[in-house]
Amino acid sequence: xxxxxxxxxxxxxxxxxxxxxxxxxxxxxxxxxxxxxxxxxxxxxxxxxxxxxxxxxxxxxxxxxxxxxxxxxxxxxxxxxxxxxxxxxxxxxxxxxxxxxxxxxxxxxxxxxxxxxxxxxxxxxxxxxxxxxxxxxxxxxxxxxxxxxxxxxxxxxxxxxxxxxxxxxxxxxxxxxxxxxxxxxxxxxxxxxxxxxxxxxxxxxxxxxxxxxxxxxxxxxxxxxxxxxxxxxxxxxxxxxxxxxxxxxxxxxxxxxxxxxxxxxxxxxxxxxxxxxxxxxxxxxxxxxxxxxxxxxxxxxxxxxxxxxxxxxx
Numbered sequence: 001x002x003x004x005x006x007x008x009x010x011x012x013x014x015x016x017x018x019x020x021x022x023x024x025x026x027x028x029x030x031x032x033x034x035x036x037x038x039x040x041x042x043x044x045x046x047x048x049x050x051x052x053x054x055x056x057x058x059x060x061x062x063x064x065x066x067x068x069x070x071x072x073x074x075x076x077x078x079x080x081x082x083x084x085x086x087x088x089x090x091x092x093x094x095x096x097x098x099x100x101x102x103x104x105x106x107x108x109x110x111x112x113x114x115x116x117x118x119x120x121x122x123x124x125x126x127x128x129x130x131x132x133x134x135x136x137x138x139x140x141x142x143x144x145x146x147x148x149x150x151x152x153x154x155x156x157x158x159x160x161x162x163x164x165x166x167x168x169x170x171x172x173x174x175x176x177x178x179x180x181x182x183x184x185x186x187x188x189x190x191x192x193x194x195x196x197x198x199x200x201x202x203x204x205x206x207x208x209x210x211x212x213x214x215x216x217x218x219x220x221x222x223x224x225x226x227x228x229x230x231x232x233x234x235x236x237x238x239x240x241x242x243x244x245x246x247x248x249x250x251x252x253x254x255x256x257x258x259x260x261x262x263x264x265x266x267x268x269x270x271x272x273x274x275x276x277x278x279x280x281x282x283x284x285x286x287x288x289x290x291x292x293x294x295x296x297x298x299x300x301x302x303x304x305x306x307x308x309x310x311x312x313x314x
Contacts, residue, residue, distance in 0.1 A: 003057055003223050003224060003225075004057045004061060005057060005058050005061075005062075005220070005221055005222075005223065005295065006061065006062050006065065006295070008065070009065055009068075009069055010035075011034060011035055011069055012032050012033065012034060012035060012065060012068050012069060013032070013033050013034075013035055013037075014030050014031070014032050014065075015030070015031045015033075016028070016029075016030060016031075017029050017030070017031050017075075017108070019104065019107065019108040020104070021080060021097075021100050021101060021103075021104035021107075022100060022103075022104065023080065023097065023100065025080040025081070025085060025086050025087045025097075026085060026086040027077050027078065027080065027085045027086075027101060027104055027105070027108075028056070028077065028078045028083060028084035028085045028086075029056065029075050029076060029077035029078070029105065029108070030056050030061060030064065030075070030076050030077075031073070031074075031075055032064045032065055032067075032068035032073075032074040032075070032076070033068060033073060033074075034068060034069070034071065037114070038114075039113070039114040040114075041114065042114065042115065042116040042119075043071070043072070043073050043114055043115060043116060043119070044071075044072055044073070044115075044116060044119035044120075044121070044309065044310075044313040044314070045072060045073035045074070045075065045109045045110075045112075045115045045116075045119065045120050045121070045313075046064075046067045046072045046073070046074050046075075046120075046121045046122065046123060046309055046313075047074075047075045047076075047077070047102065047105040047106065047109060047120070047121075047122050047123070048060040048061075048063045048064050048067070048074065048075065048076045048077075048122075048123045048124075048125070048128075049077065049079070049098075049101070049102060049105075049122070049123070049124045049125060049128030049131055049132055050076070050077075050078070050079065050083075050125060050126075050128055051125045051126030051127060051128065051149075051151075051294060052093075052126050052127025052128070052151060052153055053127075053197075053216070053226060053227070053228035053229070053230070054125070054126070054226050054228075054294075055078050055082065055083035055084075055223055055225045055226045056076040056077055056078050056083060057223050057225070057226075058221055058223055058226060058294065058295070059125055059221075059294035059295050060076040060077075060123075060125060060128075061076045062294075062295055062297065062300075063076070063123055063125070063148075063300075063305075064076040066297065066300075066302045066305075067123075067302075067305065067306070067309070070302070070306045072309065073109065073112070073114065073115055075105055075108070075109050077101060077105050078225070079093070079097070079098050079101050080092075080094075080097045080098070080100070080101055081093065081097070082225070083225045083226075084225065089190045089231060091190075091192060091227070091229055091230050091231055092190075092230065092231050092234055093230040093231070093234040093238075094234060094237045094238075095131070095134070095153070095154055095237055095238055095241045095243055096237070096241070098127075098128070098131045099131050099134045099135045099243070100135075101131070102122055102124075102128075102131055102132055102135035102136075102139070102142070103135050103139045103141075105122075106120055106122075106139060106141050106142060110141060117141065118143065119143065119313040119314065120141055120142060120143060120313070121142065121143055121144040121145065121146070121309045121312065121313050122135065122136065122142050122144075122145050122146070123145075123146045123147075123148065123305070124145070124146075124147045124148070124150065125147075125148045125149060125293075125294065126148070126149050126150065126151045126265075126290075126294075127151045127153045129147030129148065129149070129150030129151060129152075129257075129268075129269075130147075130150060130151060130152040130153055130154065130155075130243045130244065130268075130272075131153075131243065132145050132147060133145060133147065133150075133243065133244055133247055133250070133255065133272065134243040134244065136250050136253065136255075137244075137245075137246040137247060137249055137250060138246070140253075142253070143253055143312060143313055144253060144254050144255075144256075144308065144309055144312035144313055145250065145253070145254070145255045145256070146255070146256040146257075146258060146305055146308060146309070147255070147256070147257050147258065147269065147272075148258045148259075148293050148300075149258070149259060149260065149263055149265055149269075149290045149291070149293045149294070150257060150259070150265065150268045150269045150272060151265055151268055152243055152244060152268045152271075152272065153238055153243065154238045154239070154241060154242050154243045154244075155242070155243075155244075155268070156268075157235050157238040157239050158170070158238065158239040158240075158242075161208075162267065170239070173235070173239075174236070174239065176232075177232060177233055177235060177236050180232050180233055181233055184233065190231045190232075190233070191231065191232040191233075192227075192229040192230065192231060192232065193229045193230055193231075193232055193235075194229075195209070195228075195229075196227040196228050196229035197213075197216035197217045197222065197226060197227050197228045197229075198213075198216070198217035198222065199212065199213040199216060199217045199228070200213070200217070201213035201214070201217070207264070208264050208290075211264070211289060211290060211291050212228070212291060214291070215291045215294060215295070216228050220295065221294065221295060244272060244275060247272065247275050247276050247277075248275070248276065248277045250276065250277070251276070251277035251278060251279070251280075252278075252279065253312075254279040254280065254281070254308070254312050255273075255276050255279075255280045255281075256280075256281050256283060256304075256305075256308045257269040257272060257273050257280070257281065257282045257283065258283045258285065258293065258301060258304070258305075259282070259283075259284060259285070259293075260284070260285050260287075260288030260289045260290055260292055260293055261284050261285060261286050261287055261288055262287065262288060262289045263288065263289055263290040263293075264289070264290055265290045269282065270282065281308075283301065283304055285299060285300075285301055
Protein backbone atom coordinates (compact mmCIF):
# COMPACT_ATOMS: atom_id res chain seq x y z
CA UNK A 1 0.00 0.00 0.00
CA UNK A 2 1.68 3.17 -1.15
CA UNK A 3 1.08 6.46 -2.92
CA UNK A 4 0.69 8.53 0.23
CA UNK A 5 0.38 12.23 -0.52
CA UNK A 6 2.46 13.05 2.57
CA UNK A 7 5.71 11.91 4.16
CA UNK A 8 5.50 9.75 7.27
CA UNK A 9 6.68 11.63 10.35
CA UNK A 10 9.94 10.34 11.82
CA UNK A 11 8.23 10.47 15.23
CA UNK A 12 5.66 7.82 14.32
CA UNK A 13 5.06 4.27 13.21
CA UNK A 14 2.34 3.44 10.67
CA UNK A 15 0.94 -0.09 10.46
CA UNK A 16 -1.48 -1.41 7.86
CA UNK A 17 -4.31 -3.25 9.60
CA UNK A 18 -7.62 -4.78 8.58
CA UNK A 19 -10.82 -5.93 10.27
CA UNK A 20 -14.38 -6.79 9.27
CA UNK A 21 -17.41 -4.57 9.70
CA UNK A 22 -20.78 -6.09 10.56
CA UNK A 23 -21.58 -6.56 6.86
CA UNK A 24 -18.51 -8.77 6.49
CA UNK A 25 -16.60 -6.18 4.47
CA UNK A 26 -12.86 -6.21 5.21
CA UNK A 27 -11.84 -2.66 6.07
CA UNK A 28 -8.30 -1.54 5.26
CA UNK A 29 -6.87 0.98 7.72
CA UNK A 30 -3.63 2.55 8.92
CA UNK A 31 -2.79 2.66 12.62
CA UNK A 32 -0.52 5.53 13.66
CA UNK A 33 1.40 5.42 16.94
CA UNK A 34 4.20 7.54 18.46
CA UNK A 35 7.56 5.77 18.31
CA UNK A 36 8.01 6.18 22.06
CA UNK A 37 4.55 4.68 22.65
CA UNK A 38 4.04 2.76 25.91
CA UNK A 39 1.75 -0.17 25.07
CA UNK A 40 1.51 -1.16 28.72
CA UNK A 41 -0.73 1.84 29.40
CA UNK A 42 -4.21 2.80 28.22
CA UNK A 43 -4.44 5.71 25.78
CA UNK A 44 -7.09 7.87 24.12
CA UNK A 45 -7.82 7.10 20.47
CA UNK A 46 -9.22 9.01 17.51
CA UNK A 47 -10.64 7.46 14.33
CA UNK A 48 -10.64 9.52 11.12
CA UNK A 49 -12.93 9.14 8.12
CA UNK A 50 -11.90 10.39 4.68
CA UNK A 51 -13.78 12.92 2.56
CA UNK A 52 -16.50 11.43 0.35
CA UNK A 53 -14.48 9.88 -2.45
CA UNK A 54 -11.19 10.07 -0.56
CA UNK A 55 -8.90 7.39 0.88
CA UNK A 56 -6.63 7.02 3.89
CA UNK A 57 -3.48 7.90 1.94
CA UNK A 58 -4.78 11.46 1.59
CA UNK A 59 -6.33 13.86 4.11
CA UNK A 60 -7.50 11.40 6.74
CA UNK A 61 -3.96 10.03 6.97
CA UNK A 62 -2.63 13.57 7.44
CA UNK A 63 -5.07 14.04 10.32
CA UNK A 64 -4.18 10.65 11.82
CA UNK A 65 -0.46 11.47 11.63
CA UNK A 66 -0.88 14.84 13.31
CA UNK A 67 -3.11 13.47 16.07
CA UNK A 68 -0.64 10.64 16.72
CA UNK A 69 2.19 13.17 16.97
CA UNK A 70 0.13 14.76 19.74
CA UNK A 71 -0.05 11.50 21.68
CA UNK A 72 -3.29 9.91 20.48
CA UNK A 73 -3.72 6.45 19.01
CA UNK A 74 -5.01 7.33 15.53
CA UNK A 75 -6.71 5.20 12.88
CA UNK A 76 -7.50 6.26 9.29
CA UNK A 77 -9.60 3.87 7.20
CA UNK A 78 -10.88 3.31 3.68
CA UNK A 79 -14.67 3.14 3.38
CA UNK A 80 -16.37 -0.12 2.42
CA UNK A 81 -16.25 -0.93 -1.30
CA UNK A 82 -13.57 1.74 -1.81
CA UNK A 83 -9.80 2.15 -1.56
CA UNK A 84 -8.11 -1.02 -0.32
CA UNK A 85 -11.22 -2.13 1.60
CA UNK A 86 -13.14 -5.05 0.12
CA UNK A 87 -16.60 -5.24 -1.39
CA UNK A 88 -18.05 -5.71 -4.87
CA UNK A 89 -19.10 -3.91 -6.98
CA UNK A 90 -16.39 -1.33 -6.47
CA UNK A 91 -17.20 2.28 -5.57
CA UNK A 92 -20.57 1.50 -4.08
CA UNK A 93 -21.66 3.86 -1.30
CA UNK A 94 -24.48 3.87 1.21
CA UNK A 95 -25.40 5.90 4.28
CA UNK A 96 -25.77 2.72 6.31
CA UNK A 97 -22.46 1.24 5.16
CA UNK A 98 -20.44 4.40 5.60
CA UNK A 99 -21.90 5.04 9.06
CA UNK A 100 -21.20 1.42 9.99
CA UNK A 101 -17.56 1.90 8.97
CA UNK A 102 -17.14 4.32 11.89
CA UNK A 103 -18.58 1.82 14.36
CA UNK A 104 -16.38 -0.93 12.90
CA UNK A 105 -13.37 1.32 13.50
CA UNK A 106 -14.50 1.65 17.12
CA UNK A 107 -14.79 -2.16 17.34
CA UNK A 108 -11.19 -2.49 16.20
CA UNK A 109 -9.60 0.33 18.14
CA UNK A 110 -11.59 -0.43 21.31
CA UNK A 111 -10.25 -3.98 21.40
CA UNK A 112 -6.60 -2.90 21.30
CA UNK A 113 -5.12 -3.53 24.77
CA UNK A 114 -3.43 -0.11 24.80
CA UNK A 115 -6.66 1.85 24.15
CA UNK A 116 -9.09 3.05 26.82
CA UNK A 117 -12.56 2.15 25.54
CA UNK A 118 -14.00 5.14 27.32
CA UNK A 119 -11.66 7.52 25.47
CA UNK A 120 -12.52 7.07 21.78
CA UNK A 121 -13.28 10.05 19.54
CA UNK A 122 -14.02 10.52 15.86
CA UNK A 123 -13.08 13.03 13.17
CA UNK A 124 -15.17 13.15 10.01
CA UNK A 125 -13.91 15.08 6.99
CA UNK A 126 -16.33 16.37 4.33
CA UNK A 127 -18.91 13.59 3.75
CA UNK A 128 -17.49 11.61 6.66
CA UNK A 129 -18.53 14.50 8.90
CA UNK A 130 -22.16 13.52 8.39
CA UNK A 131 -21.30 9.81 8.76
CA UNK A 132 -19.39 10.41 12.01
CA UNK A 133 -22.30 12.35 13.51
CA UNK A 134 -24.77 9.72 12.35
CA UNK A 135 -22.66 6.95 13.88
CA UNK A 136 -22.38 8.81 17.19
CA UNK A 137 -26.18 9.18 17.32
CA UNK A 138 -26.45 5.43 17.97
CA UNK A 139 -22.91 4.39 18.94
CA UNK A 140 -22.41 5.83 22.40
CA UNK A 141 -18.85 4.48 22.51
CA UNK A 142 -17.88 7.55 20.45
CA UNK A 143 -17.31 10.09 23.23
CA UNK A 144 -16.43 13.22 21.22
CA UNK A 145 -16.96 14.14 17.56
CA UNK A 146 -15.22 16.70 15.35
CA UNK A 147 -16.27 17.44 11.78
CA UNK A 148 -14.09 19.23 9.24
CA UNK A 149 -15.57 20.87 6.13
CA UNK A 150 -18.68 18.79 6.73
CA UNK A 151 -21.00 17.69 3.93
CA UNK A 152 -24.39 16.10 4.68
CA UNK A 153 -24.41 13.66 1.74
CA UNK A 154 -28.04 12.63 2.24
CA UNK A 155 -29.19 16.24 2.16
CA UNK A 156 -27.15 17.24 -0.87
CA UNK A 157 -28.18 14.19 -2.88
CA UNK A 158 -31.85 14.44 -1.92
CA UNK A 159 -32.17 18.22 -2.25
CA UNK A 160 -29.26 19.39 -4.41
CA UNK A 161 -26.58 21.91 -3.48
CA UNK A 162 -28.05 24.56 -1.19
CA UNK A 163 -31.39 22.71 -1.46
CA UNK A 164 -31.86 23.88 -5.05
CA UNK A 165 -33.37 20.68 -6.50
CA UNK A 166 -36.99 20.91 -7.62
CA UNK A 167 -39.38 17.99 -7.20
CA UNK A 168 -39.41 17.57 -10.97
CA UNK A 169 -35.61 17.40 -11.11
CA UNK A 170 -35.50 14.96 -8.21
CA UNK A 171 -38.02 12.67 -9.90
CA UNK A 172 -36.07 12.79 -13.15
CA UNK A 173 -32.90 11.68 -11.31
CA UNK A 174 -34.79 8.84 -9.63
CA UNK A 175 -36.25 7.73 -12.97
CA UNK A 176 -32.75 7.64 -14.47
CA UNK A 177 -31.49 5.60 -11.52
CA UNK A 178 -34.39 3.18 -11.93
CA UNK A 179 -33.49 2.62 -15.60
CA UNK A 180 -29.85 2.10 -14.60
CA UNK A 181 -30.91 -0.57 -12.12
CA UNK A 182 -32.64 -2.47 -14.95
CA UNK A 183 -29.52 -2.16 -17.10
CA UNK A 184 -27.24 -3.48 -14.36
CA UNK A 185 -29.64 -6.28 -13.42
CA UNK A 186 -29.50 -7.43 -17.03
CA UNK A 187 -25.71 -7.60 -16.97
CA UNK A 188 -24.34 -4.16 -17.75
CA UNK A 189 -21.38 -2.83 -15.77
CA UNK A 190 -22.33 -0.53 -12.87
CA UNK A 191 -22.41 3.07 -14.07
CA UNK A 192 -20.33 5.59 -12.15
CA UNK A 193 -21.16 9.20 -11.44
CA UNK A 194 -19.53 11.60 -13.94
CA UNK A 195 -16.39 13.70 -13.50
CA UNK A 196 -14.04 11.32 -11.78
CA UNK A 197 -10.45 12.13 -10.91
CA UNK A 198 -8.34 13.11 -12.67
CA UNK A 199 -10.84 15.91 -13.17
CA UNK A 200 -10.09 18.23 -16.06
CA UNK A 201 -10.32 21.86 -15.06
CA UNK A 202 -9.31 25.25 -16.39
CA UNK A 203 -10.02 28.93 -15.82
CA UNK A 204 -13.61 28.40 -16.96
CA UNK A 205 -14.37 25.56 -14.55
CA UNK A 206 -16.93 26.41 -11.88
CA UNK A 207 -15.17 27.39 -8.61
CA UNK A 208 -16.32 24.34 -6.65
CA UNK A 209 -15.29 21.91 -9.38
CA UNK A 210 -11.94 23.65 -9.71
CA UNK A 211 -11.35 23.47 -5.95
CA UNK A 212 -11.85 19.70 -5.94
CA UNK A 213 -9.89 19.28 -9.18
CA UNK A 214 -6.87 21.13 -7.80
CA UNK A 215 -6.71 18.54 -5.03
CA UNK A 216 -7.85 15.21 -6.48
CA UNK A 217 -6.36 15.65 -9.96
CA UNK A 218 -2.92 17.12 -9.28
CA UNK A 219 0.13 15.75 -7.44
CA UNK A 220 -1.12 17.62 -4.36
CA UNK A 221 -3.84 15.05 -3.66
CA UNK A 222 -4.09 12.51 -6.49
CA UNK A 223 -4.33 8.85 -5.50
CA UNK A 224 -5.29 6.05 -7.95
CA UNK A 225 -7.81 4.66 -5.45
CA UNK A 226 -9.52 8.03 -5.10
CA UNK A 227 -11.43 8.38 -8.36
CA UNK A 228 -14.11 10.50 -6.59
CA UNK A 229 -16.87 8.51 -8.31
CA UNK A 230 -19.52 6.21 -6.92
CA UNK A 231 -22.06 3.92 -8.53
CA UNK A 232 -25.00 5.94 -9.84
CA UNK A 233 -27.51 3.64 -8.14
CA UNK A 234 -25.96 4.44 -4.72
CA UNK A 235 -27.70 7.81 -4.78
CA UNK A 236 -31.09 6.20 -4.26
CA UNK A 237 -30.24 5.27 -0.66
CA UNK A 238 -28.90 8.71 0.20
CA UNK A 239 -32.03 10.33 -1.25
CA UNK A 240 -34.16 8.21 1.06
CA UNK A 241 -32.29 8.03 4.38
CA UNK A 242 -31.38 11.24 6.29
CA UNK A 243 -28.16 11.12 8.30
CA UNK A 244 -28.71 13.65 11.09
CA UNK A 245 -32.23 12.83 12.34
CA UNK A 246 -31.10 12.11 15.90
CA UNK A 247 -28.26 14.62 16.26
CA UNK A 248 -29.76 15.99 19.49
CA UNK A 249 -29.30 12.58 21.12
CA UNK A 250 -25.50 12.94 21.00
CA UNK A 251 -25.60 15.38 23.93
CA UNK A 252 -24.02 15.49 26.50
CA UNK A 253 -21.18 14.23 24.31
CA UNK A 254 -19.58 17.24 22.55
CA UNK A 255 -19.45 18.08 18.85
CA UNK A 256 -16.88 20.42 17.31
CA UNK A 257 -17.73 21.73 13.84
CA UNK A 258 -14.68 23.09 11.98
CA UNK A 259 -15.15 24.93 8.70
CA UNK A 260 -13.30 27.36 6.49
CA UNK A 261 -14.49 30.94 6.41
CA UNK A 262 -14.72 30.82 2.61
CA UNK A 263 -15.96 27.21 2.29
CA UNK A 264 -18.77 26.63 -0.20
CA UNK A 265 -19.99 23.96 2.24
CA UNK A 266 -20.44 26.28 5.23
CA UNK A 267 -24.18 25.83 5.37
CA UNK A 268 -23.90 22.14 6.23
CA UNK A 269 -21.86 22.87 9.38
CA UNK A 270 -23.91 25.93 10.30
CA UNK A 271 -27.23 24.10 10.01
CA UNK A 272 -25.98 20.98 11.83
CA UNK A 273 -24.62 23.22 14.59
CA UNK A 274 -28.09 24.79 14.97
CA UNK A 275 -29.70 21.33 15.15
CA UNK A 276 -27.24 19.95 17.71
CA UNK A 277 -27.67 20.30 21.44
CA UNK A 278 -24.97 21.58 23.82
CA UNK A 279 -22.11 21.02 24.28
CA UNK A 280 -21.25 22.15 20.76
CA UNK A 281 -18.89 24.58 19.08
CA UNK A 282 -18.58 26.08 15.61
CA UNK A 283 -14.96 26.91 14.84
CA UNK A 284 -14.26 29.00 11.73
CA UNK A 285 -10.80 28.93 10.14
CA UNK A 286 -10.04 32.42 8.75
CA UNK A 287 -9.59 32.74 4.97
CA UNK A 288 -9.81 28.96 4.43
CA UNK A 289 -11.90 27.23 1.78
CA UNK A 290 -13.43 23.75 1.87
CA UNK A 291 -10.52 21.71 0.49
CA UNK A 292 -7.84 23.77 2.28
CA UNK A 293 -8.71 21.76 5.40
CA UNK A 294 -7.94 18.44 3.68
CA UNK A 295 -4.17 18.79 3.62
CA UNK A 296 -2.81 22.25 4.41
CA UNK A 297 -1.19 21.57 7.76
CA UNK A 298 -0.35 25.23 8.31
CA UNK A 299 -4.08 26.05 8.07
CA UNK A 300 -5.73 23.05 9.74
CA UNK A 301 -6.34 23.89 13.44
CA UNK A 302 -4.62 20.86 14.96
CA UNK A 303 -4.05 22.71 18.24
CA UNK A 304 -7.82 23.14 18.49
CA UNK A 305 -8.43 19.45 17.76
CA UNK A 306 -5.79 18.41 20.30
CA UNK A 307 -7.36 20.60 22.98
CA UNK A 308 -10.88 19.38 22.16
CA UNK A 309 -10.05 15.69 22.36
CA UNK A 310 -7.69 16.07 25.33
CA UNK A 311 -10.49 17.80 27.25
CA UNK A 312 -13.25 15.39 26.24
CA UNK A 313 -11.48 12.01 26.13
CA UNK A 314 -10.54 11.50 29.76
